[in-house]
Amino acid sequence: MLHAKTLISLAALSLLSPLAMSASAASAGVAAAPAEAASAARQPITRADQLPRRTVTLTKLPSEYLSAPLSELLAMGAQLEAEVKSDLARYDIQDASTLRSYYSALASLAQLRGDWAAVPAWTAKSRALQEKIGGQLSAGLLTDLLSQQRLEKRDAAWLRAEVEKRYSALPWADVQENVKSGKGGAETYNPELVLGAFRSQIDAMATNGKMVVPDSIALAIISNRLQAELFAPNKAAIVAGLQAVIDANTKTQARADLWTPRTFAIPAEAKATPVVVAVWDSGVDLALFKPAAPLAGLAFDEDAKPSRELLRPLGEAQSRWPQLRSLIKGAMDQRAALDTPDSRQFRATMSGLKAEQVKGFSEDMSLTSLYVHGTHVAGIAVEGNPFARVFAATQLWSAKLEPKLPNEAQARATALAYGQMVESFKKAGVRVVNMSWRYGPSAYEGALAFHNAGGTPEARKAEASRLFKIERDALRAAIAGAPEILFVAGSGNEDNSADFQEYIPAGFELPNLITAGAVDTAGQETSFSTFGKTVVVHANGFEVDSFVPGGARMKLSGTSMASPQVANLAAKLIALKPALKAVEVKALILQGAERMKGADGQPGRVNLIHPRKSAELAGIRL
Structure with missing residues (x-):
């Protein structure tokens, strides 16, 4: 994960998908630039190294937060969210993928607070910045469904049916790669894998830093703790719903070979x-x-x-x-x-x-x-x-x-x-x-x-x-x-x-x-x-x-x-x-x-x- 040199074909192979998603947002303090702020009033950001760096002080090892009550993460989340809001008017971040990750981080922080109704607005902002058709149609959909499930107090059977319904409504030719990779990622989710990665790497970083860590680590802790809270109990339902969509499209004609x-x-x-x-x-x-x-x-x-x-x-x-x-x-x-x-x-x-x-x-x-x-x-x-x-x-x-x-x-x-x-x-x-x-x-x-x-x-x-x-x-x-x-x-x-x-x-x-x-x-x-x-x-x-x-x-x-x-x-x-x-x-x-x-x-x-x-x-x- 922290190798100085990375082979391209392996760079996206993450054994910790929630960590990988979170880290991309972190080095900037998970800052975002709102559409309503005037671009001329904000500092233009054209390279990642122009963004500010921040830290969070932990009270226990990162791996220990993975099983801690959500209430113990609220102060950490509040700090991150406050930093987001303080940066909203400061930066004109001229990179769509960076902004996408920031909005996704804000969706996670809303989930942490239990503000389920606020989540779709953040995922919609992230989705609007997608540059590939599959992402434009499906990015953040599962996050929205898990939040809706909590808001409406629905069970796993409802979630399975909604996953199948929502993804089936999307054009298969455009989203098939996203659906298949999403289903595969869901199948590989393993709390033990997350725990092992935290213990072998993230805990060492925190110990070396005397419990002061980059905000990327704080966001990774929150993201992975939310995975355990929201995703783990629904893993079987999500996999089943996505598999039903895949099965329904098994006879879909493959795209022509232009290569x-x-x-x-x-x-x-x-x-x-x-x-x-x-x-x-x-x-x-x-x-x-x-x-x-x-x-x-x-x-x-x-x-x-x-x-x-x-x-x-x-x-x-x-x-x-x-x-x-x-x-x-x-x-x-x-x-x-x-x-x-x-x-x-x-x-x-x-x-x-x-x-x-x-x-x-x-x-x-x-x-x-x-x-x-x-x-x-x-x-x-x-x-x-x-x-x-x-x-x-x-x-x-x-x-x-x-x-x-x-x-x-x-x-x-x-x-x-x-x-x-x-x-x-x-x-x-x-x-x-x-x-x-x-x-x-x-x-x-x-x-x-x-x-x-x-x-x-x-x-x-x-x-x-x-x-x-x-x-x-x-x-x-x-x-x-x-x-x-x-x-x-x-x-x-x-x-x-x-x-x-x-x-x-x-x-x-x-x-x-x-x-x-x-x-x-x-x-x-x-x-x-x-x-x-x-x-x-x-x-x-x-x-x-x-x-x-x-x-x-x-x-x-x-x-x-x-x-x-x-x-x-x-x-x-x-x-x-x-x-x-x-x-x-x-x-x-x-x-x-x-x-x-x-x-x-x-x-x-x-x-x-x-x-x-x-x-x-x-x-x-x-």
Whole structure:
């Protein structure tokens, strides 16, 4: 949860969905900007780091609040709500996803006070800011129903019927992903899982901070305590209602596949030139690919020191690999709203965990994700290109839950490693680099908070920004200093803005870098795909089939799977037209892309790449 570096296809995989929802609102003091306030009178907020930081003092460990009477959380909730109201007239927050999370927080605070009638107004404000059709129709609906149940003193049978009724009334084609993922999330809800995560991470943060925690933790406590109060007694009813909606639509015709007809493969006998593709990731099983020669790769460990391991070793977890592989597949299927044998096994495992098992399970999942990720990405990047050669650019990021304490020496070592990695690309003749990872200053801010380092919350924010800037500037300079190489970044899986959060590399604007978001095979933006002004193209990131270490194949979803589709196209164009410059390849990809229409029939933000059209624009006959 607090890793300094996060792989995109795993970033949305949260073992604590209420925590994940709450944390996004917290760093700003859960402030919101009301529609009635004059924009000119408020301070514009264009980046997340411009928002104020606040703390809450606890009287007991966070995990102890999970079973405490709601009355013991009222003072905490009142403080948060007072801070919201004091900020209402101060800020013009120019980011819809951030505002959505604030309004959702206000809905939770109204629930805490038992003001059930006030909840729908806040969820409606949040829903109005949704930018994807599924969210516009269904976001906050379950929160409204649970509040209505309490207000009208209804039973679980009423709730089950209302869930089925309300969701059935929505257009299935637009909300199916939301309904399926909602049902899967409901099935995995497990109070023991929440308790274990709190004990293994959140309690440690509170103890380190002498019971003074970021307001994100206070909001997470309230959200999870409300889950136990409102959701847990109704879990079976909610799952049954959503399942009835899914069952009623099992024969609904699938959307047309727009993606596959756009793709092409290069025949082995074609007149083409070998092209080196670097997979800057968590490690690659080079035995499955044609490696670059004479330099096949370069690796750095979690301390940014050189390593010999181009593929991360599983260590003592190797014996659990078959089980862990299935769980990772299930976790990805779960996030992609797919009901598969693997996702069902994942849900069963999650719902059966005991508190004392959570830490080990979470670290196993993190380790396996890192083990799988780079090889899967590499397979996508070279699919259909017999002239591709793979360079493994390996970052052996930590799989531990507890973050290391950030410091300047580490930041400068990371900055140096970035430069060395790009220099190795030049020596190896790399023409395309895929980067399916991202992080921002919030990663360092969270790690500093965990260790109670960096001073006051505002000083901590400044220190996180300072350390992040060292790495950000080094990475940007390294990429800009390699104009002959095209870098492809994945946007992220948080359904937020890559530029507002200042993610790197996704937030960079450079002539030789292109950032991709994810769509499904029908060209519809996935519910998880991060967006923003720097996300200029989209590609299929839904259930993409590729290799995992050892040679087995697996379908995974995420913008990590979309980004290498763009890298794949770039590598094919260069193999067939080796004289093309990086900026020319980028231009061909953009010129060939098709701006898809939104729900209103007007051109939307999805700009779907069209490999065949880009090849034709390059003068390539297929």
